[in-house]
Amino acid sequence: MKPANKVALITGAGSGQGKAVAMLFANEGAAIAAVDIDEGAARQTAAEIAGLEGRSIALRADVSQDQDCAAMVAATLERFGQIDVLYNNAGIEGDIKADALSVENFDHVLAVNLRGAFLAMHYTIPHMVKRRSGVVINVSSIAAITAIPGPPGYAVSKAGLIALTRTTGVMYARDNIRINCILPGPVDTPFYQRTTGAAATASGQMFVASPLGRPARPEEIAKVALFLASDDAAFAAARPFIIDGGWTTGSFS
Amino acid sequence: MKLAGKVALITGAGSGMGRTASSIFAAEGAAVAAVDLNEAAANETARQIATQGGKSFGLHADVSNAGDAEAMVAQTIARFGRLDVLYNNAGIEGEAAFLAQFSNEAFDRVIAVNLRGVFLGMKAALPHMIQRGGSIINTASMAATVAQKGGAAYCAAKAGVVALTKVAALEYARYNIRVNCICPGAVETPMLERLAERHGATPSQVFANVAAIGRAAAPEEIARVALFLASDDSSYATGSTFQIDGGSMLG
Numbered sequence: 098m099k100p101a102n103k104v105a106l107i108t109g110a111g112s113g114q115g116k117a118v119a120m121l122f123a124n125e126g127a128a129i130a131a132v133d134i135d136e137g138a139a140r141q142t143a144a145e146i147a148g149l150e151g152r153s154i155a156l157r158a159d160v161s162q163d164q165d166c167a168a169m170v171a172a173t174l175e176r177f178g179q180i181d182v183l184y185n186n187a188g189i190e191g192d193i194k195a196d197a198l199s200v201e202n203f204d205h206v207l208a209v210n211l212r213g214a215f216l217a218m219h220y221t222i223p224h225m226v227k228r229r230s231g232v233v234i235n236v237s238s239i240a241a242i243t244a245i246p247g248p249p250g251y252a253v254s255k256a257g258l259i260a261l262t263r264t265t266g267v268m269y270a271r272d273n274i275r276i277n278c279i280l281p282g283p284v285d286t287p288f289y290q291r292t293t294g295a296a297a298t299a300s301g302q303m304f305v306a307s308p309l310g311r312p313a314r315p316e317e318i319a320k321v322a323l324f325l326a327s328d329d330a331a332f333a334a335a336r337p338f339i340i341d342g343g344w345t346t347g348s349f350s
Numbered sequence: 351m352k353l354a355g356k357v358a359l360i361t362g363a364g365s366g367m368g369r370t371a372s373s374i375f376a377a378e379g380a381a382v383a384a385v386d387l388n389e390a391a392a393n394e395t396a397r398q399i400a401t402q403g404g405k406s407f408g409l410h411a412d413v414s415n416a417g418d419a420e421a422m423v424a425q426t427i428a429r430f431g432r433l434d435v436l437y438n439n440a441g442i443e444g445e446a447a448f449l450a451q452f453s454n455e456a457f458d459r460v461i462a463v464n465l466r467g468v469f470l471g472m473k474a475a476l477p478h479m480i481q482r483g484g485s486i487i488n489t490a491s492m493a494a495t496v497a498q499k500g501g502a503a504y505c506a507a508k509a510g511v512v513a514l515t516k517v518a519a520l521e522y523a524r525y526n527i528r529v530n531c532i533c534p535g536a537v538e539t540p541m542l543e544r545l546a547e548r549h550g551a552t553p554s555q556v557f558a559n560v561a562a563i564g565r566a567a568a569p570e571e572i573a574r575v576a577l578f579l580a581s582d583d584s585s586y587a588t589g590s591t592f593q594i595d596g597g598s599m600l601g
Contacts, residue, residue, distance in 0.1 A: 266597050267597045267598070267599055268562075270564070271562065271563065271564050307523075308589070309523045309526075310523070313586040317585050318586070320583040320584070320585075321583075321586075323583075324578045324583060324584075329574035329577070330575065330578075331571050331574075332534075332561075332563065332568075332572070332595070333575070333594050334562055334563055335598070336593045336594075336597070338590065338592065339587075339590045339591070340584075340587045341586070341589075341590070342586050343519045343520055343588040343589040345589070346516040346517075346519050346588075346589030347516055347517070347520050347589075348520075
């Protein structure tokens with residue numbers, strides 16, 4: 098795309114990266130379905146887009162729930178008639194102080210972070226196949242490719258998103274649907290502020306630093322999303338893209 | 351314009367992805383030093399940019415030669431006063447032979463151009479980028495992660511470029527110099543035509559099944575990624591490998 102006249106469905110759009118993506122895409126002219134489990138936050142994002150004279154609807158959905166995902170896709174199609182970009186961003190860190198082997202915690206994180214993205218794709222991709230056009234961006238994490246101590250559900254869910262991206266990416270490339278994922282490093286969001294304290298305890302100052310010496314601003318990840326959604330990335334398919342300020346390049350010292 | 355006021359040096363700018371990137375960077379406002387082993391081809395790229403109203407000049411360099419690498423950077427700075435973007439794109443396919451039959455000279459030549467050339471380019475450019483930061487883009491290849499029969503030198507050199515990219519990113523992040531590489535799959539360039547000829551076929555016949563997308567890339571589809579990496583749109587990306595290969599089951 099250039100986002101004008103395109104429609105983007107963004108989950109986790111009530112705060113952080115998801116909100117930054119919603120605002121940037123709207124600013125570029127896209128209509129936005131702003132989805133969040135926190136309906137008030139979704140409405141706030143939609144209101145800010147309306148303030149820019151952009152087009153948006155706010156939708157509540159718990160992406161781990163089949164019916165919620167079906168409903169958010171149906172509502173977006175009813176309102177805007179099409180979905181050009183699906184941005185699977187909704188994610189939770191889970192209870193980072195829980196027992197690492199807690200089954201309940203593991204299941205819950207997997208349900209939101211991995212099953213949620215799968216469900217959104219389940220309901221959106223058939224529509225994209227019919228139009229022979231679409232972009233899906235899954236938000237993974239460098240947690241998928243590093244080894245940070247803590248309850249493993251988060252890293253496992255994010256690694257699962259890479260596998261989901263790769264397998265579906267090669268399946269649907271010939272339908273002109275490009276499916277990629279972003280692996281952000283630390284991003285200055287409410288999520289990051291909630292998790293850095295605990296992670297810093299576990300692994301020293303490692304988590305808060307990156308070779309660039311700062312976490313990303315949400316807008317810096319949003320610009321990568323815009324690139325991947327655009328025709329500038331027309332030959333990018335089924336791949337993970339690490340955007341981490343050099344975090345995973347190597348040893349810090 | 352994404353590169354207004356910037357100066358970019360692009361190697362292998364006489365054909366393929368390098369020429370296309372030169373043209374796109376210039377259209378986005380950059381002054382472009384178009385470097386190629388083939389001086390006439392470099393000059394032609396610069397002439398095409400001038401015709402479009404852009405700023406450019408052509409320059410001969412063998413990137414495997416340390417003196418040439420230093421001279422290309424020095425001449426760019428003499429001409430345009432600064433260097434913001436280095437696109438180490440020059441590369442050769444070399445010969446294809448199984449490892450036991452691979453000539454030592456051919457191996458050394460591929461490593462010299464494709465890997466040592468990237469090292470020398472960065473070594474020459476980094477001291478000039480330290481003051482105000484910059485972006486370096488290295489052309490690696492899908493061959494860095496997916497082995498090819500006959501690719502002893504090419505695959506090893508390109509894997510080396512990925513490693514070199516990470517080292518440079520780690521060392522120079524503090525100076526706000528970002529270093530990333532692109533791993534293209536099959537791209538419709540003169541190199542691809544030569545490779546296809548070895549198989550007695552057209553590029554589209556040989557490479558249609560390499561990418562899940564079902565075709566080779568247009569040079570512009572790689573050059574646009576280079577533009578993203580050169581610009582501030584990628585301000586938090588460093589040390590990363592951008593696999594732009596149309597999707598592959600491997601790698």
